[in-house]
Amino acid sequence: MKMTGKPEATWRMPNQLASMISELRHLVREKTFRAGEQIYAQGEPSNSFYFVVSGLVQISIFRIDGVEIVLEKMGPDTICGEATAFAGLPSFSSAVATEPTTVLEFEARRLPDLFREHPEFALILLRLTSLKQRVLALRLEQMVSNKPEERVLELLTRLGEMFGTRHAKGNMVRTRLTHEMIAAMTGVSRVTVTRTLKRMRESGTLYLDDGYFVISPAHAERLDVG
Amino acid sequence: MKMTGKPEATWRMPNQLASMISELRHLVREKTFRAGEQIYAQGEPSNSFYFVVSGLVQISIFRIDGVEIVLEKMGPDTICGEATAFAGLPSFSSAVATEPTTVLEFEARRLPDLFREHPEFALILLRLTSLKQRVLALRLEQMVSNKPEERVLELLTRLGEMFGTRHAKGNMVRTRLTHEMIAAMTGVSRVTVTRTLKRMRESGTLYLDDGYFVISPAHAERLDVG
DNA sequence: CGCTGACAGTATCCGGCGATACAGCGCCGA
DNA sequence: TCGGCGCTGTATCGCCGGATACTGTCAGCG
Numbered sequence: 080m081k082m083t084g085k086p087e088a089t090w091r092m093p094n095q096l097a098s099m100i101s102e103l104r105h106l107v108r109e110k111t112f113r114a115g116e117q118i119y120a121q122g123e124p125s126n127s128f129y130f131v132v133s134g135l136v137q138i139s140i141f142r143i144d145g146v147e148i149v150l151e152k153m154g155p156d157t158i159c160g161e162a163t164a165f166a167g168l169p170s171f172s173s174a175v176a177t178e179p180t181t182v183l184e185f186e187a188r189r190l191p192d193l194f195r196e197h198p199e200f201a202l203i204l205l206r207l208t209s210l211k212q213r214v215l216a217l218r219l220e221q222m223v224s225n226k227p228e229e230r231v232l233e234l235l236t237r238l239g240e241m242f243g244t245r246h247a248k249g250n251m252v253r254t255r256l257t258h259e260m261i262a263a264m265t266g267v268s269r270v271t272v273t274r275t276l277k278r279m280r281e282s283g284t285l286y287l288d289d290g291y292f293v294i295s296p297a298h299a300e301r302l303d304v305g
Numbered sequence: 306m307k308m309t310g311k312p313e314a315t316w317r318m319p320n321q322l323a324s325m326i327s328e329l330r331h332l333v334r335e336k337t338f339r340a341g342e343q344i345y346a347q348g349e350p351s352n353s354f355y356f357v358v359s360g361l362v363q364i365s366i367f368r369i370d371g372v373e374i375v376l377e378k379m380g381p382d383t384i385c386g387e388a389t390a391f392a393g394l395p396s397f398s399s400a401v402a403t404e405p406t407t408v409l410e411f412e413a414r415r416l417p418d419l420f421r422e423h424p425e426f427a428l429i430l431l432r433l434t435s436l437k438q439r440v441l442a443l444r445l446e447q448m449v450s451n452k453p454e455e456r457v458l459e460l461l462t463r464l465g466e467m468f469g470t471r472h473a474k475g476n477m478v479r480t481r482l483t484h485e486m487i488a489a490m491t492g493v494s495r496v497t498v499t500r501t502l503k504r505m506r507e508s509g510t511l512y513l514d515d516g517y518f519v520i521s522p523a524h525a526e527r528l529d530v531g
Numbered sequence: 532c533g534c535t536g537a538c539a540g541t542a543t544c545c546g547g548c549g550a551t552a553c554a555g556c557g558c559c560g561a
Numbered sequence: 562t563c564g565g566c567g568c569t570g571t572a573t574c575g576c577c578g579g580a581t582a583c584t585g586t587c588a589g590c591g
Contacts, residue, residue, distance in 0.1 A: 140446045148449050150442065162442075165428070165435035171442045190431075191424045198420035201427035202391075205416075208434040209391035215441035216376065216388075216397045220366045222448035223374055223492025225548080227578075257538065266449025268579055273540060451578080453548075483568065494549055499570060 087135060087177075087255050088154025089264075091241050096203055097156045100130055100183065103200075106193065107183040112176035119160050121173040127184045128161035134180025139263075140172050149263040152177070161187075161208060222266065227275045230265040232284070232294075239294050252292040313361060313403075313481050314380025315490075317467050322429055323382045326356055326409065329426075332419065333409040338402035345386055347399040353410050354387035360406025365489075366398050375489040378403070387434060448492065453501040456491040458510070458520075465520050478518045 100107075112118060112134070119125050121141055129136075136153040150172055153159050163170040164187040194201045214237065221233035235252055243250040258276070262269040279285035286293040326333075338344060338360070345351050347367055355362075362379040376398055379385050389396040390413040420427045440463065447459035461478055469476040484502070488495040505511035512519040 140442065142446060142450070146449075148446060150445075161431075162435040162438045165431040166439055167432070168436075168439065171439050171446075191428060194420055194424035194427045198417045198424070198427070201420045201424070201431070202417060204431055205387075205391040205427070205434060206393070208431060208438055209388040210394075212388045212434055212438045212441060213392055213394065213397050215438060215445060216366065219376075219441060219445055219448060220368060220374060220397075222445060223372075224368070225451050225578080258540095259538075269539090270541085270580085271578060273538095274578090277540080451548080484570095485568075495569090496550085496571085497548060499568095500548090503570080 088152050088157075089238060089241075089254060090151045090153050090157050092157050092207065094156065096158075096207070099200060099203060102197075103185075103193070106189055107185055110182050110184050112180045112182070114176060114178045114180075116176050116180075118174040118176060118180075118182065119163070119170055121171065122169050124167065124169050125160060125163050126187050128158055128164040128187065129174070130158050130183040130185065131155050132181040132183060134182075135177045136180055136182075137175050137177045138172050139175070147263060148266060149260065158207060161204065162211070165208070227265070227267040227271045228279060228284075230267055231261060231272065231275050231279070234261065234264055235285070235292055235294055239292075243294075246288065246293050248286045248288070248293045249295045250293065251288065252294065255290070256292070314378050314383075315464060315467075315480060316377045316379050316383050318383050318433065320382065322384075322433070325426060325429060328423075329411075329419070332415055333411055336408050336410055338406045338408070340402060340404045340406075342402050342406075344400040344402060344406075344408065345389070345396055347397065348395050350393065350395050351386060351389050352413050354384055354390040354413065355400070356384050356409040356411065357381050358407040358409060360408075361403045362400050362406060362408075363403045364398050364400050373489060374492060375486065384433060387430065388437070391434070453491070453493040453497045454505060454510075456493055457487060457498060457501050457505070460487065460490055461511070461518055461520055465518075469520075472514065472519050474512045474514070474519045475521045476519065477514065478520065481516070482518075 107130070109132070110129075118129060118136060119127075131153050133155050136159060138150040138153060138159055140148045140150060142148065151159075153174075159174055160170070163172075164185075190201075217237070218233060221229050224230070238252045238254050238256075239250040242253045244253055245251070258272040259269050262272045265272070267275070276285065280287065284295055284297075286295065333356075335358070336355075344355060344362060345353075357379050359381050362385060364376045364379060364385055366374045366376060368374065377385075379400075385400055386396070389398075390411075416427075443463070444459060447455050450456070464478045464480050464482075465476040468479045470479055471477070484498040485495050488498045491498070493501070502511060506513065510521055510523075512521065
């Protein structure tokens with residue numbers, strides 16, 4: 080199951096999908112976005128979902144108080160917006176290209192015809208939405224706790240599973256994350272992120288190498304049961 | 306879009322699905338569970354998902370520290386376990402029948418054949434998983450905040466949208482919920498739930514009638530944007 | 532070479548939630 | 562009728578995260 084990724088991305092998908100997508104060019108329209116442009120907006124319904132070809136797309140929820148919660152940063156070979164397109168309800172999140180980005184736009188209403196010919200495509204989509212559901216549930220599991228260490232560790236562990244590489248001290252997370260980004264993704268304040276990371280380094284849970292996080296193996300298996 | 310429900314359930318689905326399910330009897334196996342019996346267990350992979358015919362199924366996540374987080378209580382005409390069956394990964398949650406329950410067991414591996422004949426069934430499943438994803442994301446949005454009022458209000462508002470009935474003072478939530486259950490679903494302590502509900506009653510956000518919660522209209526539209 | 536801005540680290544203070552303990556209350560069954 | 566139990570309401574206390582403000586550091590760039 081080879082995967083692709085981007086340094087700042089927080090999500091990746093099996094290449095299997097990317098190859099399948101290429102068979103479906105007749106269904107899609109290519110679109111390009113400049114850095115800062117919005118792909119879809121929170122609160123608006125949509126019939127399309129998007130496959131990121133290149134670039135980086137930030138998925139976030141804006142709370143009523145204006146606080147932005149970053150759900151994911153989707154790199155190449157990932158899809159987004161599918162939940163909105165399938166559920167037929169206003170989007171719960173918005174997507175903004177944080178750098179020049181090219182996407183393929185799929186229209187959900189064309190899917191029934193497609194499924195007749197390619198039932199395996201339906202299974203792939205089901206698998207993808209189920210994976211997202213799973214990750215959201217696991218994030219929720221950590222979020223109910225107000226302990227910042229759990230919140231941060233959940234994020235880093237997940238990224239470690241997705242992008243991790245072997246390292247003498249454990250699992251190295253190959254995603255560049257500022258403390259502020261971690262704060263936006265975990266819902267704790269930036270100051271607390273700094274404090275927490277320090278604590279974790281002192282307790283041996285975490286290790287820093289060249290600006291990358293390394294998670295000690297003793298803590299990395301934490302999510303395997305879920 | 307008619308729906309059915311149970312007094313203690315926290316989820317419901319369009320009847321459209323129930324009628325569709327009846328066409329698929331040849332694919333399924335009926336199973337019954339006594340109160341307290343487990344339908345599937347957290348941590349174990351599974352190829353099956355379940356359609357609840359009658360009874361009540363509690364979906365929860367057990368954290369490493371033993372704390373139980375209740376995700377939903379699924380009543381009749383709902384499905385559960387589909388994310389695990391589709392993703393092919395260990396289940397992030399466990400399902401326990403809290404009263405005598407009958408379910409239909411679907412096997413995910415038979416789906417491709419089914420989709421070829423009934424592509425619309427794939428769309429329905431996609432819609433259901435997308436709805437769950439949406440609800441999880443919205444719950445996450447509230448969970449990042451540590452304010453108990455937001456957490457509790459998110460739950461009640463959602464139940465109000467699903468089960469709400471007109472009431473002089475606003476939207477009445479027709480789901481029986483103990484403070485303890487709210488605590489297990491929102492991740493705040495039982496004591497804080499009591500405190501918070503009192504505050505909300507005093508501020509006019511919430512109203513109590515015959516043991517049911519009534520949400521003032523001014524606060525009920527809060528989630529409409531998401 | 533120094534300016535600037537983004538990011539990381541740290542201190543102080545306050546508010547509020549969790550833990551714990553206990554009292555009131557209503558329902559149900561012996 | 563009484564006792565037990567599950568649920569709600571409330572008090573006390575300790576702890577810790579958010580807000581705020583400030584400093585230090587490094588990179589990029591004129």
